[in-house]
Structure formats: C-alpha cells, structure tokens
Amino acid sequence: MSPVIGIVGGSGLYGVDGLEGAEWRAVDTPWGAPSDALLHGTLDGTRMVFLPRHGRGHVHTPTTVPYRANVAAIKAAGVTHLVSISAVGSFREEMAPGHMVIVDQFVDRTVARAASFFDAGLVAHVSMAAPVCATLAQACARAARAAGATVHEGGTYLAMEGPQFSSMAESRLYRGWGCDVIGMTNLPEARLAREAELHYATVAMVTDYDSWHADHGAVAVSDVIATLRANVATAAALVAALPQEVGGGCGTGCATALDHAVMTAPEKRDPAMVERLSVIAGRVL
Numbered sequence: 408m409s410p411v412i413g414i415v416g417g418s419g420l421y422g423v424d425g426l427e428g429a430e431w432r433a434v435d436t437p438w439g440a441p442s443d444a445l446l447h448g449t450l451d452g453t454r455m456v457f458l459p460r461h462g463r464g465h466v467h468t469p470t471t472v473p474y475r476a477n478v479a480a481i482k483a484a485g486v487t488h489l490v491s492i493s494a495v496g497s498f499r500e501e502m503a504p505g506h507m508v509i510v511d512q513f514v515d516r517t518v519a520r521a522a523s524f525f526d527a528g529l530v531a532h533v534s535m536a537a538p539v540c541a542t543l544a545q546a547c548a549r550a551a552r553a554a555g556a557t558v559h560e561g562g563t564y565l566a567m568e569g570p571q572f573s574s575m576a577e578s579r580l581y582r583g584w585g586c587d588v589i590g591m592t593n594l595p596e597a598r599l600a601r602e603a604e605l606h607y608a609t610v611a612m613v614t615d616y617d618s619w620h621a622d623h624g625a626v627a628v629s630d631v632i633a634t635l636r637a638n639v640a641t642a643a644a645l646v647a648a649l650p651q652e653v654g655g656g657c658g659t660g661c662a663t664a665l666d667h668a669v670m671t672a673p674e675k676r677d678p679a680m681v682e683r684l685s686v687i688a689g690r691v692l
C-alpha cells in the first residue's frame with residue numbers, strides 16, 4: 408500500500424509550499440472540527456496531508472488544540488504515516504537552537520487534555536512502551552539530514568501543560584529526570600496516533616534552552632520565533648525530502664496496535680461509541 412504522509416505543523420509552520428494540486432479542505436469529525444482545514448496535495452507522487460496544529464494565525468493554545476479531532480480528521484483523510492514538526496526547548500547543551508531532535512520517548516506532565524478516543528462503553532488499552540514508530544523516525548532523521556540540519560537521533564520529550572513556560576526549578580527537575588527536550592503538544596497527540604494505528608514520529612526543532620541554562624536566562628517567545636524563522640527553510644526542505652524516505656510498514660505493529668486492545672465484551676459495547684469510533688477502530692470492532 409502506498410504511504411500517505413500526514414504532517415502536523417507546530418508553532419511557526421502553518422502551511423507547506425510546493426504541493427501539486429494543493430487544496431485546503433474543511434472537515435468535521437465526531438470530536439468536532441480540527442484546528443483548521445486540511446491541506447491536501449501531492450509531492451513527488453506521494454499524497455500529503457498537512458494540518459497546522461494551532462490553526463493558521465495560531466489560534467489554539469496547547470490546551471485547546473482539538474487533538475482528537477485533528478488525529479481523527481487525519482486518519483479519515485487516509486494518512487498512514489504522521490510526522491509532527493514541533494518547537495521545543497532543550498535540556499542538553501549539545502542540543503542547541505536550530506538542531507533537530509528525533510524524539511523516541513515521552514514523559515507526560517499535561518493535566519487538562521482528553522488523552523484517548525476510547526471511553527466508557529468501549530474500553531481499550533494500547534501499548535505506549537515505544538511511543539514513536541522507529542522506522543518512520545529513521546526516515547525523518549534521513550530527511551532532516553538531507554535538509555542540512557544537525558540531527559540528534561533519540562531523545563525524551565517532556566510534555567507540559569503550559570501555556571506558561573517552566574519555572575527554573577521545573578526545568579532543572581526535568582533535566583534531572585533524563586528528559587532532553589520540552590514542549591506542550593506532542594501528548595496526547597502521540598497517544599491518539601497510536602490508537603488510530605498510525606505510524607507517528609516527532610521532529611523536534613530546538614528553539615531555546617528552556618530556563619535551566621545559566622548563560623541563556625528565561626525563554627522568550629520572541630527568541631523562539633526568531634529561531635523558527637531562521638530555520639523555516641530547513642523545515643520546508645525536510646518536508647520536501649520526506650516522500651523519498653517514507654514508505655512501507657514498520658515491523659513494530661503501529662498499524663495493528665488495536666489487535667488485542669479492546670476490553671469491552673461485544674454485547675456490552677455502547678452502539679453509539681462503536682459508531683463514533685468507526686473511523687479510528689473500525690478495523691477491529
């Protein structure tokens with residue numbers, strides 16, 4: 408099956424240039440409207456679907472991003488491989504602003520988000536032991552290198568609620584926990600992508616050193632935006648390189664994550680939930 412590449416563009420990334428037949432299409436889902444219309448098009452013969460996570464014009468906070476609607480809309484659009492491109496702060500001296508970190512683990516410190524498509528009446532538990540698709544992550548690393556970026560393969564992303572940045576004490580604590588980068592959005596997105604049986608990977612673009620670094624002081628959005636602007640061409644080149652790199656399955660079960668996940672007995676399943684979840688879990692219901 409040919410891959411369909413989805414891209415969720417984070418802060419600073421609100422569109423993709425150069426798609427053939429580019430068309431923004433507004434959709435609705437059982438979880439409401441996504442952050443924006445979806446941009447459909449083709450790149451090097453591969454179908455691409457782009458969604459700006461915060462909406463064009465940056466309307467949604469990390470808390471109000473409609474994560475379930477976003478992932479459901481992306482799944483309904485036929486996406487098989489989903490790449491998140493996100494701005495992050497760094498906890499490591501060597502992961503410097505402008506570098507790209509191909510995240511492979513997450514720590515969840517969010518507190519106010521719906522984190523699952525499943526609910527009372529239809530219960531399921533998927534594994535998040537390996538929360539990103541290793542094969543897609545390697546493809547992203549190759550694409551980032553082809554784009555000329557300095558790439559760090561592997562890294563733990565701490566997802567905080569925000570929208571305020573961390574205190575110095577939190578920043579030092581997360582560093583001590585072994586986290587490498589910090590952002591506000593990739594959870595619950597990665598959890599929902601797993602429930603939707605998508606291959607998911609995160610390209611984290613470092614924009615700052617959070618607040619732990621003695622030489623860099625507090626995070627300021629102006630600095631974050633300046634770094635994002637300086638790296639916008641690299642992000643675009645990375646996206647352009649993805650069709651050459653992404654394809655096929657992964658051997659680690661992303662596309663069959665729901666095979667043994669549903670717990671609720673067939674006769675006890677809420678028919679309305681079954682209907683609502685058909686786009687996500689119809690394969691196993």
Ligand SMILES: CSC[C@H]1O[C@H](OP(=O)(O)O)[C@H](O)[C@@H]1O
Nearest residue numbers: 417418469493494590591592631
């Ligand atoms: C503009 S700094 C904080 C903001 O940037 C990141 O967004 P995204 O992950 O969508 O690139 C971070 O998570 C915050 O939402």
Ligand SMILES: Nc1ncnc2[nH]cnc12
Nearest residue numbers: 494495496589590591617
């Ligand atoms: N330091 C930081 N903390 C949380 N989210 C961010 N996004 C970019 N920089 C960040």
